[in-house]
């Protein structure tokens with residue numbers, strides 16, 4: 001008979017949702033078991049997602065900044081790349097951070113189990129340890145934070161030349177010709193990395209624009225940059241077939257602008273979305289239900305249709321982002337500890353870490369218009385920002401979406417260098433119900449890009465210092 005562990009809370013999956021939840025449970029005095037197949041917590045975000053991509057994008061930004069320096073008279077030589085060294089350093093960042101999470105798990109007295117868990121019934125988990133042994137966990141509550149995986153392109157094709165985000169972040173070589181399928185944020189971030197490291201990158205996207213769902217005016221500055229660094233971008237284009245060859249992949253493309261439908265690429269990166277990891281958890285042995293796409297159904301407290309099981313993060317749908325998963329996890333810990341709370345954010349920020357970056361929070365203009373909300377759009381061009389111009393990055397834009405009648409701030413969008421570092425202020429403003437006056441009257445340090453948020457609020461009120469508006473005469 002396998003060993004049985006009794007606990008108040010068992011958390012399946014130690015990504016940002018799972019470890020965020022387990023840490024908060026422990027902080028609230030709950031006896032907690034955290035289970036993941038990896039040696040340390042981290043999940044997709046640390047091992048194969050946010051962290052390795054951002055380390056690679058940092059390297060890529062250093063290279064493009066050096067190239068861009070030519071426009072103000074500084075000339076560097078072409079960089080020499082040591083791919084093994086780059087891979088080792090990126091791995092080093094991942095190991096540092098996941099090792100740190102391992103230590104925090106121990107310090108909090110969380111019982112960490114390296115293994116794969118599935119339900120035998122609503123309160124019992126079967127865990128297969130990595131060494132082949134088996135455990136049983138009896139938990140009052142279980143939190144599922146099993147994450148997601150890359151969606152496949154058609155039937156699985158077994159070829160080392162077809163990559164997904166899991167394999168692409170572990171850079172082995174720089175392919176001469178790379179095809180990226182999918183113009184979402186993962187395709188654009190990884191496409192940017194490979195293009196700056198030297199690949200000739202072709203990108204195809206099925207819809208009529210990159211980053212579907214993001215406001216077009218925010219995407220435009222990025223499009224201009226991508227046109228310079230990518231070999232070709234094909235919109236409204238379908239990839240009909242991928243056929244592995246002795247060397248490379250034969251690709252069949254279909255689209256109005258495609259002049260050469262049959263092309264050979266050295267490697268193909270498939271980034272066509274992500275699927276929830278809800279199968280293989282033994283959910284049929286519980287009362288948990290999933291929707292037609294496999295996402296676990298949850299209420300506003302993230303409780304599933306089985307009262308003692310919660311689900312958070314990517315597996316529970318919504319915005320598939322690390323910080324959203326963590327906040328859900330922390331909410332669930334509070335719910336289990338008896339607090340009457342729910343996951344009800346006013347705004348969740350999202351960032352595309354390309355160059356320029358795009359960041360937004362709250363409602364986008366597109367979403368507000370689709371909901372027929374009367375809105376007013378106010379924009380501040382970065383060509384009027386001292387800080388942006390000192391960085392030679394005047395192409396950016398800060399945009400505020402307010403309710404046309406009440407002037408309530410509904411959303412913010414920012415495109416430009418370091419936009420991701422700016423969106424926190426906008427998110428805080430929406431979360432706290434700040435008015436445009438609150439932002440305009442807050443003294444922002446000069447010269448910073450944050451001033452563009454203040455100037456946008458000021459522009460709505462006719463009080464922006466660096467935008468001219470004809471004075472209104474007093475009668």
Ligand SMILES: Cc1cc2nc3c(=O)[nH]c(=O)nc-3n(C[C@H](O)[C@H](O)[C@H](O)COP(=O)(O)OP(=O)(O)OC[C@H]3O[C@@H](n4cnc5c(N)ncnc54)[C@H](O)[C@@H]3O)c2cc1C
Pocket residue numbers: 012013014015016017018035036037038042043044045046048049050051053115116117118145146147148165186277280281312313314315320321322323324325353
């Ligand atoms: C290339 C890429 C870049 C990204 N960049 C960003 C970014 O910049 N910012 C951002 O916010 N988000 C980013 N994301 C998304 C982010 O990684 C996810 O939203 C986040 O990791 C979700 O957290 P999670 O806890 O739901 O699941 P995950 O992080 O996926 O963790 C789930 C964990 O559960 C484990 N698991 C699954 N099933 C079992 C089982 N049966 N038993 C035991 N363990 C199990 C898995 O091994 C995994 O470790 C990126 C994703 C990718 C792929």
